[in-house]
Amino acid sequence: MEPLNSYISLFQNISLLIAKVEQKTGYTSLSAEVKNGGVYVKHPSGVLVCYATILQGGALDNELYNHYYKVEILLKKLEAALFSIQLEKQTLEELQYRKLVMDEQKVISNHLEQQRDEIEEYLKYRQQNISKPKKIKRKRTIKCVEILLVTIATYLLTGFGMKGAKEIVTKQQQYALIMDYVGEDTNILNEHTSRINNNKDYQFHNDAIATAIVETGKNPWPLLSDLLSDMWFDKTNNFPSVVDYLNHMDYFPYDFETLVITANARANDGSCDFDKLARYIRERAVYIITDQKKEAMTDKEKEELYSFLNYFHDYIGEVKMIDSSKGMSI
Amino acid sequence: MVEKEIIVIDDKEYFVLNELTYEKTNYVYLVSEKDLKDFLIMKSVFEREEEYLVNLDNEEEFDILFTLFQKELKENKK
Structure with missing residues (x-):
């Protein structure tokens, strides 16, 4: 006690x-x-x-x-x-700080390394370009090569876009979806319809599936494929819009290896969801048919075309304007 | 597929991707069909009315032309 x-x-x-x-x-x-x-x-x-x-x-x-x-x-x-x-706390903070610095240094180092690689690559190509003396006679030999983007044809009147599309599909021997676009001009539409119905140049390879996309519920459009007509055009002649088509693309039973878009589609009235289209065309061979007569285009048409092409820049390596009749750059 | 002019150099096929004129000389940008990274910039000269493609003279010329071609390719993309 x-x-x-x-x-x-x-x-x-x-x-x-x-x-x-x-x-x-x-x-x-x-x-x-x-x-x-x-x-x-x-x-x-x-x-x-x-x-x-x-x-x-x-x-x-x-x-x-x-x-x-x-x-x-x-x-x-x-x-x-x-x-x-x-x-210990200080040490831990210091270690964390050091790690942070090291991580940052690593990022900077990787970036510098990448830059160094790019510079080295550039220097390599520069050296390659000037080292060996070369003198090649230019023979102007033309050959078909596969590059990502082709061209041509704004003018629906001549049907150039569809003709170009047919050419691509025939050469590729692949299933292809061809997207075209027409406005409300009945004369243009009738003429184009007549061409497609009466001229074998506009009839597509059997293995190819082609269709045309028109504005919702407006003008009738000749069917380029009976198969598609059965599948996509109902009895009331309601034609699918671009949006309707895109909405069903994921479920379409054919895997299109090639997608051909005529530049007519640039005249987008809002019915075509280009963002969705851009997602769809990823990893597919894409040909955009655009105008061969760039000089003949109005400023508005050029603006429309560039705006159209911009939608696809992230998905397409090179965008080239080519005079398809000569196979040369313009 | 698209038609392009082909030039064979050291048994390799290059296609003419672009052409431009700089200080009154015509230059071509050649790309290997098999490897798009493999490219050559050459200039056009005429001898007895025959056209030849020859190497660039030096690194400075390459630097200038490479920049011009890249600029043109970017502008074509717009």
Whole structure:
């Protein structure tokens, strides 16, 4: 049993002890509990902040002296522990910072490496271009080559777009979807209809599937494929719009390897979702038939055409304007 | 498929992707059919009314023509 007076003194000093611990640690609202011959100073969360031993017997002054002595030692240890934790925290932050710097350095390094590769590649080609003396006689040999974008034909009147499309499909020997577009001009439409019906040049290869896309519910359009007529044109002669067609593309039973779009489709009245079309043409051979007579186009037509082509830039490597009649660039 | 002019150099086929005139000389941009990264820039010269394609003279000439061709290709894309 501990002397009562020593308890009273002790309790008086405990408040001092708490104040000292609070001062040292920066914690507030600490509490103390006396048990098992010691003082347990705790944080409101219940975490033990420090522990001081109460000496039994002897002069109270000595007890308190010893008590404070031990508390000082404990507090020093606590400080050391806190300092250690702080140090660890700093170290961790420093490590994280270092990692961040290293990551950034890696990104910069990769970028520089890529730039270096590009420069090296450029220098290699430059060297290749000028190193070996070459003198080649130009023979103007023409050959069909496969490049991503072809061309030609804004004018529906001549049916050039569809004729060009037919040529591509025949050469490719592939299933192809051909998209064309007509407006409301009945004369143009009738003439084009007549050409397609009466001129074998406009009849497509058997293996090719072709169709034309017209504005919703407007002019009738000659069917270029009986198969498509069965599938896509209902009994009431309601013709599918570009949008209708695109909406069903994912379910169409044929995998078109080639998509041919005549530049007439540039005259978009909003019925054609070009964004959707652009997604569809990814990974397919795409031919866009555009105008061979660029000089003859009006500014508005050029603007429309460029706007149309811009939709496909992300999906098409090279966009070239080619005079298809000569097979040469213009 | 599209018709393009073909030039055979060191047994490799290049097609004429583009042509331009710079300081009164006609230059051609040739691209290998098999590897689009493999390209050559050559200039056209006439000897006894025959047209020949010859190498560029130096690195500076290549730098200028490469920039001009790239610019033209980008403008054609617009």
